Amino acid sequence: MARCTTRYFGEMDYDESAVIEFPHGLPGFENRKRFLALEQSQQKPLVFLQNLEDPGLCFVALPVGAVDPHYELQMTDADRQLAGFESGRDIRLGEEAIGLAILTITETGVTANLLAPIVINLQNRKAVQAIAPEMRYSHQTPVHPRSNGAEPGEATC
Amino acid sequence: MLMVRRRAGESILIGGEIEIQVTEITATRVTLGIVAPREIPVVRGEVRLTRDQNLAAASDNPPIESLTQLAGTLRLR
Numbered sequence: 613m614a615r616c617t618t619r620y621f622g623e624m625d626y627d628e629s630a631v632i633e634f635p636h637g638l639p640g641f642e643n644r645k646r647f648l649a650l651e652q653s654q655q656k657p658l659v660f661l662q663n664l665e666d667p668g669l670c671f672v673a674l675p676v677g678a679v680d681p682h683y684e685l686q687m688t689d690a691d692r693q694l695a696g697f698e699s700g701r702d703i704r705l706g707e708e709a710i711g712l713a714i715l716t717i718t719e720t721g722v723t724a725n726l727l728a729p730i731v732i733n734l735q736n737r738k739a740v741q742a743i744a745p746e747m748r749y750s751h752q753t754p755v756h757p758r759s760n761g762a763e764p765g766e767a768t769c
Numbered sequence: 770m771l772m773v774r775r776r777a778g779e780s781i782l783i784g785g786e787i788e789i790q791v792t793e794i795t796a797t798r799v800t801l802g803i804v805a806p807r808e809i810p811v812v813r814g815e816v817r818l819t820r821d822q823n824l825a826a827a828s829d830n831p832p833i834e835s836l837t838q839l840a841g842t843l844r845l846r
C-alpha cells in the first residue's frame with residue numbers, strides 16, 4: 613500500500629495495482645502520467661481522476677455512456693498502440709476498457725469532452741486521452757442534470 | 770486569415786522549411802501531406818481544443834458539496 617494526498621478526499625491509501633498510467637500524459641499535462649480513478653458512493657456516477665504527481669490535479673469525469681447512451685468509441689491506431697489495444701478490432705467499453713469523459717464545470721453549466729474520451733485498458737491499466745479521428749462529438753457536449761434535482765442524499769437509486 | 774485556392778497535386782510553402790501538399794480531395798474531405806522540420810510538431814486542431822479544455826477542466830475546482838449535488842441530479846435522470 614502507498615499513500616497519497618488527493619484534491620477532494622484528503623489522504624488515501626492506494627494499491628500500486630490500481631494506478632493508471634498515461635504513457636504520454638494528457639494534452640496540456642504531458643508530464644502527468646500516473647492517476648487513480650476514484651469512485652465515492654456519495655458522488656456516483658462521477659469518477660475522480662486524481663493525479664499522483666500533483667495532489668491539486670483532479671479531473672472530474674463521467675462514463676461516456678452516462679453522457680450519451682449511444683456513444684461510439686473511435687480511436688486512431690497510434691492511440692490504440694499507446695494503450696495496448698490491437699488495431700482494427702472494436703473495443704468493448706465496460707468489459708475490457710473504460711471510457712470516461714472529462715467534465716468542465718462552470719457557473720453556466722456542465723460540459724463533457726466526448727471528442728477526446730479517456731480510454732483505460734483494464735488488462736494493463738494503460739490509458740490515453742483518445743482524440744477521435746473524426747469530429748463526430750464535441751469537446752463541449754452539454755451535460756443536463758435535472759435542474760429541479762433533489763438535495764444531496766435524497767437520491768435513492 | 771490568408772485564403773488560398775489549391776487543387777489536388779498543388780502545394781503551399783510556409784517559410785523556407787514547411788510545405789503543405791494537397792494530395793487528394795473528395796466531396797467531404799481533403800488529404801494533406803505536410804513536410805516540416807522534425808522539431809516542429811504537426812498535430813490536428815482537435816489536439817489544441819482538447820488541451821485548452823483540459824486546462825479549463827483542471828482549473829475550475831468546484832467544491833465537493835456542489836459535486837455531490839451534481840451527482841445527485843445525474844442519478845435522478
